[in-house]
Amino acid sequence: MDCKDYKLDDIKSLLNLCNDDFIINFANKGLLKRANKEIDKGVEVKIEVLGDEEIEIVFDEDTKCLVKPQINDIGCTCKAKGVCKHIVTSILILRDELSKEVVNQDREGSIQEDVIHNTENLWIKNVKIDEIVDKLKPNNIRDILFRLNYNMDYGVEKNNYKVQVRIYDNIIITAPFIGDIDNMLCSLRCDGLCHHKVEALLICLINENIYDKQDVINTLVRKFKNDKHIRDDKCLVDVNKLTRKMLEVGLARLPKTILNEIEYEVHRCTRLNYPRLEKMLKSLITTINRYYSKDASFSNSNYIRQLIKIALVTKAIDNAVDYKVLTDAIGVKKTTYVPISDLCLFGIGALGWTSNSNYQGITYYFYDDDNASLYSYNDVMPTETTKSNSIKRMYNKTQIWSLEAPMKDLCRKKIKIKKPRINEQNRLSSSNDTEGFILDKTEMSKLKLEKLLYRDFSQLIEHMKDSFTFTIRKKDELESLVIVEVDKYDEPHFDEINQQLRVDMYDENKEVLTMLIQYNEHTDYLIKAIERTYKNGGLGYRLLGKVFKYEDSYYISPITFYYENDQMENVTIELR
Amino acid sequence: MLDKYLRKLNDYVDSLAIFGLNIVKSQDILRLDELIDEGNKIGLENLVKELKKLKEILSKKIHSTEDVREELYDQFVLVCSYLYIEMSMV
Numbered sequence: 001m002d003c004k005d006y007k008l009d010d011i012k013s014l015l016n017l018c019n020d021d022f023i024i025n026f027a028n029k030g031l032l033k034r035a036n037k038e039i040d041k042g043v044e045v046k047i048e049v050l051g052d053e054e055i056e057i058v059f060d061e062d063t064k065c066l067v068k069p070q071i072n073d074i075g076c077t078c079k080a081k082g083v084c085k086h087i088v089t090s091i092l093i094l095r096d097e098l099s100k101e102v103v104n105q106d107r108e109g110s111i112q113e114d115v116i117h118n119t120e121n122l123w124i125k126n127v128k129i130d131e132i133v134d135k136l137k138p139n140n141i142r143d144i145l146f147r148l149n150y151n152m153d154y155g156v157e158k159n160n161y162k163v164q165v166r167i168y169d170n171i172i173i174t175a176p177f178i179g180d181i182d183n184m185l186c187s188l189r190c191d192g193l194c195h196h197k198v199e200a201l202l203i204c205l206i207n208e209n210i211y212d213k214q215d216v217i218n219t220l221v222r223k224f225k226n227d228k229h230i231r232d233d234k235c236l237v238d239v240n241k242l243t244r245k246m247l248e249v250g251l252a253r254l255p256k257t258i259l260n261e262i263e264y265e266v267h268r269c270t271r272l273n274y275p276r277l278e279k280m281l282k283s284l285i286t287t288i289n290r291y292y293s294k295d296a297s298f299s300n301s302n303y304i305r306q307l308i309k310i311a312l313v314t315k316a317i318d319n320a321v322d323y324k325v326l327t328d329a330i331g332v333k334k335t336t337y338v339p340i341s342d343l344c345l346f347g348i349g350a351l352g353w354t355s356n357s358n359y360q361g362i363t364y365y366f367y368d369d370d371n372a373s374l375y376s377y378n379d380v381m382p383t384e385t386t387k388s389n390s391i392k393r394m395y396n397k398t399q400i401w402s403l404e405a406p407m408k409d410l411c412r413k414k415i416k417i418k419k420p421r422i423n424e425q426n427r428l429s430s431s432n433d434t435e436g437f438i439l440d441k442t443e444m445s446k447l448k449l450e451k452l453l454y455r456d457f458s459q460l461i462e463h464m465k466d467s468f469t470f471t472i473r474k475k476d477e478l479e480s481l482v483i484v485e486v487d488k489y490d491e492p493h494f495d496e497i498n499q500q501l502r503v504d505m506y507d508e509n510k511e512v513l514t515m516l517i518q519y520n521e522h523t524d525y526l527i528k529a530i531e532r533t534y535k536n537g538g539l540g541y542r543l544l545g546k547v548f549k550y551e552d553s554y555y556i557s558p559i560t561f562y563y564e565n566d567q568m569e570n571v572t573i574e575l576r
Numbered sequence: 577m578l579d580k581y582l583r584k585l586n587d588y589v590d591s592l593a594i595f596g597l598n599i600v601k602s603q604d605i606l607r608l609d610e611l612i613d614e615g616n617k618i619g620l621e622n623l624v625k626e627l628k629k630l631k632e633i634l635s636k637k638i639h640s641t642e643d644v645r646e647e648l649y650d651q652f653v654l655v656c657s658y659l660y661i662e663m664s665m666v
Contacts, residue, residue, distance in 0.1 A: 244649045250596025300590040307593070308656045315653075470660035552579065552666060 010069030013178045015095045017161045025185045027083045035088035057090040065090040070179035123180045132198045133223045140195040141224045143336045150338045154203045165200035173200035221323045232272045236318050243311045276331025280310050312472045337421035337429040346442045347411040349544045349560030352391040352573040354522045358383045364411045372450040374478045377428045395573050401436030414440040444562045455485045457511040461554050468549045480547045492531045501527045516555035529575035582663050600634050623658045
């Protein structure tokens with residue numbers, strides 16, 4: 001390669017960047033293989049340096065490649081569209097030439113000067129954050145904000161030619177220093193400026209101290225709130241009109257066709273990505289159907305509360321200024337999990353459940369005693385494909401995080417989790433990257449259980465009052481989870497009129513809290529089991545349960561009983 | 577007492593919504609008057625203020641006009657929200 005009269009610094013930078021991975025990223029494996037075969041066969045080419053930033057590789061009269069410093073500018077005269085075999089072959093040939101040159105220079109004793117770019121003038125530093133953020137859809141912005149707020153550990157590696165950012169799910173973005181934003185490569189081979197590239201760029205901007213992290217977050221929030229797709233006026237107006245119509249006409253006079261009208265709005269909300277409104281409207285359909293079928297579980301108050309909440313959520317989406325209120329009103333369809341640092345957790349119990357929407361599963365609860373944080377893990381299955389005993393089977397067989405122990409054991413052990421992933425509700429994912437190690441048995445009596453354990457029931461009720469205030473905010477599922485220390489249990493009493501089991505529990509100060517289990521096909525076994533366990537020697541000294549409000553009073557539904565010898569019993573599973 | 581009052585008000589808003597805001601009878605306004613008086617005695621200032629506004633709109637005889645209907649709907653949602661917040665805090 002005769003390049004004595006020309007400086008080819010930028011092209012050399014590109015060639016330095018072009019290792020096999022990089023080539024596969026912008027071309028593909030097949031092309032790289034074919035290009036290597038051509039070279040092995042001894043393809044003959046003519047290399048002509050045309051200028052500081054242009055090298056022509058001539059294959060034959062009709063096929064010539066023009067190599068330039070920016071990968072996207074490299075062109076070929078052959079008929080193939082996009083990146084062809086000749087482009088890849090040209091790069092490989094030039095790369096070999098470059099390495100020979102380096103060897104020769106080394107032999108001659110000259111010092112090889114690496115092409116080090118002045119990082120002060122990198123194109124990355126001139127990127128306008130507002131312009132790149134414009135490429136993001138609202139959902140992408142929410143995900144990026146979530147990851148930024150959780151201080152996700154982005155792997156950023158930098159050398160003289162490029163910066164590489166590992167964002168999540170091992171997606172790697174490569175930004176060569178030469179050229180511009182168009183030269184970035186995404187390991188998912190996305191065309192143009194994809195949201196992965198934008199996220200990586202934002203990380204680079206923060207890393208290089210060009211923008212403060214908070215500025216980036218503010219810009220993203222501003223963009224999210226102003227996005228025209230976020231507030232689809234027509235849909236919100238129509239949902240509002242629908243609730244107005246229902247209140248104006250009154251349920252007693254509403255024709256059955258109202259169900260079709262609500263159904264139509266459900267589809268619109270699905271399409272426009274308002275998951276919370278979609279869910280609320282679906283639930284309203286169920287309630288109205290109960291009214292038409294004269295179902296005893298229908299209640300006027302519940303119906304009106306649902307309508308009022310829909311009206312408020314619609315208004316919140318339309319007017320909310322606060323990002324949290326707005327995103328909460330919109331809701332999420334698919335939860336996002338982010339990798340966080342390693343965790344040391346104590347399994348504290350498990351709840352078996354069956355939902356009205358044909359799903360059943362087990363929620364496992366884990367507690368981080370040092371940081372006083374609760375985590376959950378959900379194992380869910382559709383009821384149609386499972387048998388009645390599937391909850392126990394899931395409990396005995398399911399294994400996660402590369403552990404050999406089934407969940408039955410895991411939910412009562414102290415475990416270390418490497419590379420865990422969690423979502424906004426502190427729910428752990430079963431990601432393949434996550435690794436678990438069992439350390440010990442959970443010894444409940446030795447845990448501090450801050451913010452979780454209540455010895456004084458009046459204090460518990462006082463605390464729970466805040467959690468049960470009427471709000472349009474969606475409640476965190478772990479918010480109502482508590483452990484209570486019980487001094488004495490009264491004998492279980494089944495209320496025949498209201499079809500519910502009541503067990504009064506007393507704390508040391510004789511304050512009372514009632515365990516309440518409403519009778520239905522799914523709780524039949526539990527009611528019998530609680531009565532039986534009481535007779536056979538008593539219920540545990542501590543109880544993990546969910547606090548709920550029923551007719552203006554607070555009750556607890558049981559999940560796990562703890563006994564003095566650090567044994568635990570997951571009542572909704574093990575007593576089935 | 578507060579609990580009893582809120583339940584009474586809840587029944588009132590339930591009946592309005594079940595039979596429709598469009599058909600408001602004079603008895604409904606009389607019942608609302610009673611609720612306003614009772615609310616005043618308990619000292620629920622904010623709720624009473626909104627109930628008074630609701631009564632004002634309900635008393636308008638031009639319910640068929642779009643803007644009054646919209647005003648009524650908005651006020652009803654507001655009253656219910658206040659009521660539910662009060663109820664959840666009792």
